[in-house]
Every structure is written in C-alpha cells, then in structure tokens.
Amino acid sequence: MKSQLAAWTFVAPAVTVIGMFFAVPVAAGLALSFTDFDLYALADLANLRFAGLDNYAHVLTLPLFWTSLLNTLYFVVVGVPLSIALSLGCAVLLQSPLARWKPFFRTALFAPVVTTLVAVAVIWRYLYHTRYGLINEWLGAFGIEPVDWLGDPRWAMPAIIFFSVWKGFGANMIIFIAALQAIPDELYEAARIDGASRPQQFLHVTLPMLGPTLFLVSVLTMTGYFQLFAEPYVMTQGGPLESTVSVLYLMYEEGFRWWNLGRASAVAFVLFALMVAVTRALMAIHARREAA
Amino acid sequence: MNARAWFVNATLAALAAFALVPLAWMVSVSFMQPGAASTYPPPVLPAEPTFGNYRQLFAQSGMGGYLLNSLAIACGVTLTSVLFNVLAGYAFAKLRFAGRDRLFRALLAALVIPGQVAMLPLFLMLKQMGLVNTWAGVIVPGMAGVFGIFLVRQYALSLPDELLEAARIDGAGELRIFLEVVLPLLAPIVVTLAMFAFLGSWNDFMWPLIVLADGELHTAPVALASLSREHVQDSELMMAGSVVTIVPVLLLFLALQRHYLAGLTMGSLK
Numbered sequence: 001m002k003s004q005l006a007a008w009t010f011v012a013p014a015v016t017v018i019g020m021f022f023a024v025p026v027a028a029g030l031a032l033s034f035t036d037f038d039l040y041a042l043a044d045l046a047n048l049r050f051a052g053l054d055n056y057a058h059v060l061t062l063p064l065f066w067t068s069l070l071n072t073l074y075f076v077v078v079g080v081p082l083s084i085a086l087s088l089g090c091a092v093l094l095q096s097p098l099a100r101w102k103p104f105f106r107t108a109l110f111a112p113v114v115t116t117l118v119a120v121a122v123i124w125r126y127l128y129h130t131r132y133g134l135i136n137e138w139l140g141a142f143g144i145e146p147v148d149w150l151g152d153p154r155w156a157m158p159a160i161i162f163f164s165v166w167k168g169f170g171a172n173m174i175i176f177i178a179a180l181q182a183i184p185d186e187l188y189e190a191a192r193i194d195g196a197s198r199p200q201q202f203l204h205v206t207l208p209m210l211g212p213t214l215f216l217v218s219v220l221t222m223t224g225y226f227q228l229f230a231e232p233y234v235m236t237q238g239g240p241l242e243s244t245v246s247v248l249y250l251m252y253e254e255g256f257r258w259w260n261l262g263r264a265s266a267v268a269f270v271l272f273a274l275m276v277a278v279t280r281a282l283m284a285i286h287a288r289r290e291a292a
Numbered sequence: 293m294n295a296r297a298w299f300v301n302a303t304l305a306a307l308a309a310f311a312l313v314p315l316a317w318m319v320s321v322s323f324m325q326p327g328a329a330s331t332y333p334p335p336v337l338p339a340e341p342t343f344g345n346y347r348q349l350f351a352q353s354g355m356g357g358y359l360l361n362s363l364a365i366a367c368g369v370t371l372t373s374v375l376f377n378v379l380a381g382y383a384f385a386k387l388r389f390a391g392r393d394r395l396f397r398a399l400l401a402a403l404v405i406p407g408q409v410a411m412l413p414l415f416l417m418l419k420q421m422g423l424v425n426t427w428a429g430v431i432v433p434g435m436a437g438v439f440g441i442f443l444v445r446q447y448a449l450s451l452p453d454e455l456l457e458a459a460r461i462d463g464a465g466e467l468r469i470f471l472e473v474v475l476p477l478l479a480p481i482v483v484t485l486a487m488f489a490f491l492g493s494w495n496d497f498m499w500p501l502i503v504l505a506d507g508e509l510h511t512a513p514v515a516l517a518s519l520s521r522e523h524v525q526d527s528e529l530m531m532a533g534s535v536v537t538i539v540p541v542l543l544l545f546l547a548l549q550r551h552y553l554a555g556l557t558m559g560s561l562k
Contacts, residue, residue, distance in 0.1 A: 006466035007387035011395070014380035014436035018399065021414060021433040026405055028413035093304050098297040107549060108308035111315065114545040114552075116495045118513035119534035122520045123318045126527045132334045134317060166310070171556065178557035227406055230497045234517050248408055248498075256502055261412050268409045275406065 033265035042259055055266035065267065067242050068250040069274075071157060075246065076225045079161045083221055084214075086169040091176035092202070106177075110170035117167065121234040124163045125150065128235075150236050153243035160231050160244055168224070172217050179213040180206070215286040219279055226275050247271045315538070322346070322532040329527045345532035353529075355536060357508070358515040362494055363540075365427050365511060369434040369493040374486050376436040381444020382474055386456060387466070396445070399438045407433075408498070415502060429503040430511070434493060440485050443555060447481040448474070484555035487548055494541050512537045 033055055040047040059065050090109055094102055112120065127133050128149035136146040149159040183206065191201045207214075228246040232238050238245040238253075247267060255264030317336075321329045322345055324338040349355040383389070384396050414433060415424065423429035451474065459469045475482075500511045510518070516533050523529055545552055 003387065003466065004389045007383045007389035007392070010379040010383035010387065010466075010470070011389075014376040014441060015395070015399075017376060017432075017436035018402070018438065021417075021435075022402065022405075022407075022410055025410035025413040025417060028417070029409050029411075032413055032416075090304075090307055093300055093307075096300050098300045099304060100301055105304045105308050107546070109311050110549075110553070111542065111545075112311055114491055114495075114541055115315070115538045116513050116516075116534075116541065118497050118517050119537040120314065122516060122530050122534050123314050125520070126321070126329070126530070127314060127317070129527075131332065132330045132527075134313075134334060137334055166314070170311070174553050174556050223404075223406070227408065229408075230517075233497075234520065251408065252498070252502075255412050256415075261416070265412050268406075268412065272406060272409050276404065279404065 029265045029268060032262055033269050035262045037260075037262035037265075039259040042261070051262060055263045056270070058263060059266045059270060064242065064245065065247075065250060065270075068245045068247045071242075071244060072226060072228055072246045072248075072271075074157055075161060075164075075228050076222060078158075079164055079225050080218065080221050082161065083165045083169050083225075084172060084217060086165060087172035087217070088176050088210075090169065090173045091180055092206070094173070094177060095180045106174075109173060112167050113170040115167070117230045118234055120167060121163065121231055124159075124166075125235050128159055151240055153241040156236050156240060156243045160228075160235060163235070164225070164228075164231060168221075172221060175213060175217055176210070179210055183209045211286075211289065215282065219282055222278060222282070223275060226271065226278075318531045318534050318538075321528055322535045324528045326526065326528050329531075330525070345528045346536070348529060349532050349536065353515075353519060353533070355512070355515065355533060358510055358512045359536060359540075361427070361509060362511040362513070362537075365430050365500070366490045366493040368427065368431040370486050370489040372431070372435040373437060373440060373489045374482060377440035377485060378444050378475070378478060378482060379470070380436070381441045382448045382470065382478070384441065385445045385448035386451060386453070386474075399441065403438050403442075411499070411502065418503065424503055425505050425509065426503075427509065430500050433499070434489070440488070443485060443488075443558060444478065444481055446558060448478060451477055480551065480554070483548060483551045484558075487544065487552045488555060490544065491541050491552075 034051060034053070035041075036049045036051040036054070038047075093099060094106055094109075099105065127135050130136060130146050130148045130151065133149070135149065136144075140146065147155055149155050187205050187209070188201055191205050196204065227248055229248040229252065232244040232246055232249050233252075236244045238249055248271065251264045251267040251271070254260045254267060320337055323341040323343070324335070324345075325340055325342055326344065328335060328339065384392060410433075418424050418429045418432070423432065455473060456469060459473050464472070494511075495513065496511075497513045497517070501514050501517070504510055504514060507515075507518075516530075516537055519533060520530050
C-alpha cells in the first residue's frame, strides 16, 4: 500500500502536466472546432455559439485550405523521400570501412540538426537571394541563369524543401548508422561468397535488414514534415502567390492573426486526421511487407 | 588510397561541405561591413572585418536581453521536465502500482497527436490563468513529456531489481532509494534528457511566438524572426543575430554530443 502511494507520487507531477496542458487542451480543441469561437467570443464568452460542422464545411470549401493542403503534400511527398535517401546514403558511406575521419564527418553532417530553425532559415533566405546569393553565384559558374528562388511561385516550395532536407537529414542518418551496425557481418560475407556485387549486397542484404528502421524513420519524418510552419513564416510569409502556405501556417493565421479559433481548430483536426490516415497506410504497407 | 576509398572520402567531404558551408558563410558575413555582402560578386570573406554588427545587435537591437530570455526559459523547461520525467520514467519501469501499464500505454498513444492540435485551447486556458505573455506560459506545457518519460523508462528497465530490494530491506524509503541509489545510475540518461529539453526549448519557435506578445519578453528565435522582417536588407546584422542564436546550442552539442546521439538512437530502436 505504501509503495503504491510512493509510485503515484513519482508519476503524479508528469501525468498532471501532460493531462492539464496536453490531454485537456486536445479534447477542448475538438470541442472548440464545433463552435464559432472568434474575436467576439474572446471578448465575451456569451457570444459563443455551437456551430455543429459549420467550421469543417467552411474549411473544406475554402480554396486557400486546398492550396495549403496541396502545398503541404508537395512538401511531404518530395521532401521525405529526399531526406531519407540522403540520410541513408550518408549512413552507408560513414559505415564504410574505407571512410576516414568518421567522427569529424559524422559531427559535421549532424550539425545542422541542432541549429535553431529560425536562424538557419534566415541564413538560407540570403543564400537564395537572386542577385547576391551564393547559390545563384555557383549555378552561374555552370552557365545557369539566376533564379528568383523565394520570389517565384514555381521555385519557392522546392527551395524550402531543399533547405529542410539540409536542416534535418542528419537526425535520420544517426538512426540508420545504429541500424547498419546491427546487421551481422556474416550476411555480407555469405552474399560475397555467392558473388553479389556491392549494389546487389545493398539491395538484397542492407535494405531488407533495414526494413523496420526504414518504416519507423518514414513515419517520424513524415509526421515532422506535415508540421511545416517556421520555414514559410520566416522565408516567404506564405508567398509568393500563396505557393508556400502550409496547413499549419493557415491554422496560425486563422487562429492567432484573425482570432477565428473555432475555424482554426477545425484546420488542426483535419491535419491530424490526415496524418493518422497516412500513418495507417504506411503501417499497412509495412505489415504486408513483413508478412510476405 | 585506391579509387573506391577515394570516392567514399571525397563524397563524404563534399557532403560535409554541403552541411557546413551555410554556417561558415553566416560567420563570415557577420563580420562584414554593413552592405558589403550585397555587392556583386558576393564576397566570401570580409574585406575589412568588423565587430560592428555584433555591437549594433546588442546595443541597439537588445539581443542580449532576448538571449537571456531564451536562457531563462530553456533552464526552466530543462530543470522541471528532467525532474518530472525521470521520476515518472523510473516509476513506470520499476515500481508497481494499479493501472501502471494501462496508463503508460495511454501516454504512448498520445505520441501520435501533434502538439499543434492543443495549441489554440491551451492559449485560451493560459489566458484564463493569466499566463499569456509570461515566461511561465512558455514553460508550463514543456514541464513533462511522453518521449522523455519513455526514454527514462527504457533506460531504467535495465537497473537490477536486487539492488532496489536490498535497499528496501535495509529500511530505506522510496524517495531515499530514488535519490541515493537510482539517480546516480540514471546519470547518463539524465544528461541526454537535459540536452534534449534545453535544445528543444531554445530552438522552439511557434509556441513562444504565440504566447509572448510583449517584445521585451521575446526569445532569441522570435526576436530574430521579427528583426529579419524589419531589416530585410541588413544581411550582415542578421547573420550576426543568427550566429549568437546558434552558437550556444552548437557548443552545448559539441561538448556533449555522445549523450545526445545515444538518446537519439535509443528513442528509435526500441
């Protein structure tokens, strides 16, 4: 009995914090999304009305919502595979017995991960500058005409994707390195004896052995990429021509700029539902792979 | 070196350059004279190095205050979240109580919910409590986290039960056992947890942006974002601002990177 009490005392502070500042707000957010909570309700709660599914209907018929959704999906669908491919490539190179100065390379490749997103977004905004940016300067050396990276609706999202890949690939690289180290050498030896070339070894030994890690990394990376916000906030303010407005950016604008908190909550829950659906789909694919 | 070794190392060097050049360029531009970076062709190194941008940043833009705000908030988050997460993680791993496993599963399930779903009502709640536009409002939601509890639990599972039983037989209370036996053994994971908490809080943007309306209270990233909207043309000043925001966390990481990377792999492979 006494030990029960002790255990609860240990757990209580953390569970209280998570309950009060996460679980309750999540439930309240769902409730909020069914009300017309706006600036008037913020001033006086007597103005609050139950709105049923109005917010969801409004959001789903809002052209800017669909633009933001497509922009976010573009960011996820292109960014996640690029990021994972680069992480895996770096991990394989770092695991190679031929690689030298491994600790240095590992630290260098990981460094962008620990930097402050806003600060490096500011750096990249200048790197992308049409006239004085280093990127156009280098491309110019190959005879490529200057591109208005952040000012051209066709290039703004690719520029943000490239920046995000740079910022984040090191994290998954570390996870892949640990997973590669766990693959027994005997498997490679057996493959070599069977006459498998390096690329064949990668395809038939490394990739299958990495299956579970690859799945986990995909889910984590995808979840993170769906939460795109600071990059467009700092680099493009959603522009040009709304080409970098993400779903969260829309939620922030609706909620904290126009104070349409009910509608913003509906945006948040639509995004959450989408993330759950995509995660479920990935899980189903993974389960089928494992069974096969 | 044979051709293959040359290829591996050259590729790694190129990738390392890709990772580091933007950071090196930031440092270089931060020492340039105002306007020097906006000349054609863009210079790589400062022609006449100056500390002027840093002086302006601290004397006129109040960056020192913003950095101290960030430091205070990050310390607050780190101290409380490490304490609460370690207590809870240890209890979930080693103490028995009714409903333990169900509660832990419920917490894990909460990991799939993105924090932004809670942000709008949380803002209203904190407004009611009078915590909007205070440091406490930024700190409070970060005082405990499921991922931190999970990390500690995974680590604490490997502690030998005999050790705890022996202490209990000696008549030690649970709190004393925790402080004198368990905590020293958990030291490595405590360092990892503290780093995650500090870096996460220092680098966070969206939540402090929402909670802190008052410019005086802004954290370094929030201040940097608003400065960069005002001073679009002053790349040298903005690079100095980025340097002072990034360098503290980068140094912390370099000093303790073993602990940080260990936590990263531990959190993913279990």
